[in-house]
Amino acid sequence: MKILVVDDEKDVQVLFEQRFRKEIKSAEMQFVFAFSGEEALAYLNSHEHEAVLILSDINMPGMSGLELLGHIKQKYLKPPPVVMMITAYGDAENYNTAKRLGADDFLTKPVDFTLLKEKLKTIH
Amino acid sequence: MQFEFVVLIILFAYLRNNLQTKTRYPQWDKLLLGGLMLSVAFLIIDTTIKSSGVITPWIAHALFFSIIYLAITRKEFKPVLSIVYAIIPLVAINFIEDVVMLINVSFYDEWSSYFKTAGIFASIWLVAMLIINRRQRKALEKEQLKTAEKDKEVRITESLKAELEVQVAERTHALTIQKEELQHALNELNATQSQLIQSEKMASLGELTAGIAHEIQNPLNFVNNFSEVNAELIDELTQELEKGKIEEAMAIAKDIKDNEQKINHHGKRADAIVKGMLQHSRSSTGVKEPTNINQLADEYLRLAYHGLRAKDKTFNASMKTDFDASIGEIDIIPQDIGRVILNLITNAFYAVTDKKKKIPEGTSYDPIVTVITKKEKGKIKIKVHDNGDGIPSKVLDKIFQPFFTTKPTGQGTGLGLSMSYDIVSKGHGGELKVDTKEGVYTEFVIILPLST
Numbered sequence: 001m002k003i004l005v006v007d008d009e010k011d012v013q014v015l016f017e018q019r020f021r022k023e024i025k026s027a028e029m030q031f032v033f034a035f036s037g038e039e040a041l042a043y044l045n046s047h048e049h050e051a052v053l054i055l056s057d058i059n060m061p062g063m064s065g066l067e068l069l070g071h072i073k074q075k076y077l078k079p080p081p082v083v084m085m086i087t088a089y090g091d092a093e094n095y096n097t098a099k100r101l102g103a104d105d106f107l108t109k110p111v112d113f114t115l116l117k118e119k120l121k122t123i124h
Numbered sequence: 125m126q127f128e129f130v131v132l133i134i135l136f137a138y139l140r141n142n143l144q145t146k147t148r149y150p151q152w153d154k155l156l157l158g159g160l161m162l163s164v165a166f167l168i169i170d171t172t173i174k175s176s177g178v179i180t181p182w183i184a185h186a187l188f189f190s191i192i193y194l195a196i197t198r199k200e201f202k203p204v205l206s207i208v209y210a211i212i213p214l215v216a217i218n219f220i221e222d223v224v225m226l227i228n229v230s231f232y233d234e235w236s237s238y239f240k241t242a243g244i245f246a247s248i249w250l251v252a253m254l255i256i257n258r259r260q261r262k263a264l265e266k267e268q269l270k271t272a273e274k275d276k277e278v279r280i281t282e283s284l285k286a287e288l289e290v291q292v293a294e295r296t297h298a299l300t301i302q303k304e305e306l307q308h309a310l311n312e313l314n315a316t317q318s319q320l321i322q323s324e325k326m327a328s329l330g331e332l333t334a335g336i337a338h339e340i341q342n343p344l345n346f347v348n349n350f351s352e353v354n355a356e357l358i359d360e361l362t363q364e365l366e367k368g369k370i371e372e373a374m375a376i377a378k379d380i381k382d383n384e385q386k387i388n389h390h391g392k393r394a395d396a397i398v399k400g401m402l403q404h405s406r407s408s409t410g411v412k413e414p415t416n417i418n419q420l421a422d423e424y425l426r427l428a429y430h431g432l433r434a435k436d437k438t439f440n441a442s443m444k445t446d447f448d449a450s451i452g453e454i455d456i457i458p459q460d461i462g463r464v465i466l467n468l469i470t471n472a473f474y475a476v477t478d479k480k481k482k483i484p485e486g487t488s489y490d491p492i493v494t495v496i497t498k499k500e501k502g503k504i505k506i507k508v509h510d511n512g513d514g515i516p517s518k519v520l521d522k523i524f525q526p527f528f529t530t531k532p533t534g535q536g537t538g539l540g541l542s543m544s545y546d547i548v549s550k551g552h553g554g555e556l557k558v559d560t561k562e563g564v565y566t567e568f569v570i571i572l573p574l575s576t
Contacts, residue, residue, distance in 0.1 A: 009342060009346075011346055011386055011389075011390070014382075014383075014386060015346065015349050015350065015353070015386075018350070018353040018357075018379065018383065019349070019353060059338070059430070059433055061429065061440075061441070061442050061443045062440070062441075062442040063440075064440050067440075088338050088341050088342065089338075089434065109341065109342075109345055110341075110344075110345040110348055110349065111345070111349075113349070113352075
C-alpha cells in the first residue's frame with residue numbers, strides 16, 4: 001500500500017519512517033512524501049493510481065490541505081484515493097469543510113500513531 | 125500826595141493777592157491789610173484836610189520803605205521783589221524831593237524841573253518794569269503750565285504703567301495657569317502614548333498568539349513523537365543485543381542518536397519561539413545586541429503567517445524568503461526591529477488577503493509575501509514584498525502618520541507604521557522606505573547602516 005504524506009514540516013518524513021519502520025521493512029506499507037499541496041498534486045499527476053491513501057496536513061503555506069483535498073476529490077483521479085486530513089486546529093469549521101469536500105477521515109495533531117496504524121490497517 | 129496813597133493801596137492789594145497771604149502767611153496778611161487800611165485812611169485824610177499835606181507824605185514814605193525793606197529782607201516776599209524794585213526809583217525821588225523841599229525850598233524850586241524829569245523817568249522805569257514783570261510772569265506762567273502739563277503726563281504715564289503692571293501680572297498669572305494646564309495635558313498625552321504603544325504591542329501579540337501556539341505545538345509534537353519512537357527503539361536495541369546482533373544494534377543506536385538530535389532541534393525551536401514571544405511583549409531594553417537578522421525575519425514571518433492562519437481559516441498565502449547569508453549578525457535592538465518586521469509582514473499578509481477577497485471568481489491570483497535580506501555598500505536591506513493591491517497614491521504620504529489606517533474601525537490602531545518609522549529612523553539611524561504600484565505590489569524596505 002502506497003501512502004502519500006503531505007506536510008510542510010520536513011521532519012514528518014523522518015518521523016513516519018521511524019514510526020512505520022516495521023511496516024516499511026516488511027514492505028507492508030510504502031511512504032511517499034510531499035512538502036506542499038502543489039508538490040502533492042504534481043506527484044499524483046505523474047504517478048496516477050499509485051497512492052491509495054493520502055495523509056495531508058491542512059495548514060500549509062501556498063495550497064492548503066483543504067484545497068488539495070478539493071482538487072483530489074472533485075477534479076482528479078477516479079476512483080479517488082482515500083484522503084485523511086491532519087490538522088493542528090481541530091476546530092469545527094475545518095472539520096466541516098474537510099467533510100464537505102469529501103475527506104474520509106479527520107485527525108488532529110499530535111497524531112496518535114497507534115490509532116493511525118489501526119485505521120490504516122482497516123483500510124488495507 | 126493822593127497819588128502815592130493810591131499806589132500804596134494798589135501795592136498792598138497786589139501784595140496780598142499775589143502772595144496769597146490770606147492762606148499762606150496769615151501774620152503778614154494782617155500787616156498788609158493794616159497797611160492797606162492805613163493807606164485808605166490817609167488818602168481820605170489827605171483829600172479832605174488840606175493842612176495834612178505836612179505829615180502825610182512822610183507816612184507814605186514810611187509805608188513805602190517798610191514794604192521795600194520787607195521785600196528785600198523776607199524771603200516770603202521774593203516773588204514780588206521785581207515789582208518792589210520797580211517802585212524804588214519813584215519812591216526814592218519822591219522822598220528826596222520831599223526832603224529837599226523841607227530843608228531848602230528855594231533850592232527845590234531852582235531844581236524842581238530836574239526833580240520833575242527824574243519823577244518822569246522813575247515813572248517810565250516803573251511802567252517798563254511792570255511790563256517786563258508782566259512778561260516774565262506770563263513766561264513763568266507758561267513754563268509752569270508746561271511743567272504742570274508734563275507733571276500731568278508723567279502722572280498719566282505712571283498710572284498707565286501701574287495699570288500695565290497689573291495687567292502684566294494678570295497675564296503672567298493666566299499664562300502660568302495655562303502653562304500648568306498644558307504641562308498637565310502633555311503629561312497625559314505622554315502617558316496615553318505609552319499606553320497606546322503598549323496596547324499596539326499587545327494587539328500585535330494577540331495576532332501572534334495563535335501563531336505562537338501553532339509554532340510551539342509543532343515542535344512539541346515532534347519532541348513527543350521522537351521520544352516515543354526512541355523508547356521503542358531502545359527496547360528493540362535491547363532485543364537485538366540479547367540476540368547478539370551487534371550490527372543491527374549499532375544501526376538502531378544510530379537511529380536513536382539521530383532522533384535525539386531531532387528532539388533537541390525541536391526543543392530549541394520551541395524555546396526560541398517562547399523567548400521571541402517574551403521579547404516581543406517585554407518593553408524594549410533599548411540596548412543594541414548582535415542579532416541574526418535572517419533568523420529574526422524568518423521567525424516573525426512564520427509567527428505572522430500562522431497567527432493569521434489561525435484567526436482566519438480562509439487565509440492563505442505563499443511565504444518566500446531570500447536571505448543573504450553573508451549578513452551574519454548585526455547590532456540592533458532585536459525587540460524593536462522584530463516589531464517592525466512583524467508589522468510589515470502582517471500588513472503584507474493583510475494586503476494579499478484583501479486582494480484575494482476582492483478578486484472575481486475564476487480569476488487566478490497567487491498571493492505571495494516575500495522577505496528578502498541583502499547586504500550592500502555598508503548597509504543592510506530588509507525588504508517585505510507583497511503582490512497585493514498596492515497603496516493608492518493619495519494616501520501614500522500619510523501612511524507613516526500616527527493613527528492613519530485604511531483598515532476598518534477597530535481593526536487597526538494606525539500606529540504600526542508610524543512606530544516602525546520611529547524605530548528604524550530614530551532608534552537605529554536607518555530608513556524605512558516604501559515602493560508601490562497600485563494593483564500590483566507593495567514593497568517596504570528597512571535600510572539599516574552596518575556601523576552605527
